Amino acid sequence: MSFGCLVRRTLLCGVLSARGLSRTMCAQEVDWESAKSIYDFHATDIDGHDVSLEKYRYAEKGLRILAFPCNQFGKQEPGNSEEIKSFAAGYGVKFDLFSKINVNGEDAHPLWKWMKNQPKGRGTLGNAIKWNFSKFLINKEGQVVKRYSPMDDPFVVEKDLPAYL
Incomplete structure (x- = not known):
């Protein structure tokens, strides 16, 4: 997928899967309902390090894809972090990988609770993530600007990017 020359920061956060390359998103230190943007959240990366999503506010220009198993x-992603990392490396993955989380239910990662609750993050037929490959487009201000279904091809996302890059 080619995104060309990118001018502003945009994040694409989603649940992805290819033999279980399922990915999800971030966590906040305090109450997720008080968050104003994704920059208020933290997540554990695939190597076990705590990462403030504030780091992406100052990231290089362009698109950043954050993937969370x-x-x-x-049960498409039964592996541990090392197995997931090895599997992703086999596909030449260049985006940031995070540790496995839940995206639905009481123990869903706070970022996912927040993203699903945003006006443009709400899904059809309820806010639950329905399947792997659900995606959220986040603008440079850290706001959800669009949610994509698992059936939306990544090229569908690509056509929306110019407005946010």
């Missing part, structure tokens, strides 16, 4: 969809 999730095993809530047909």
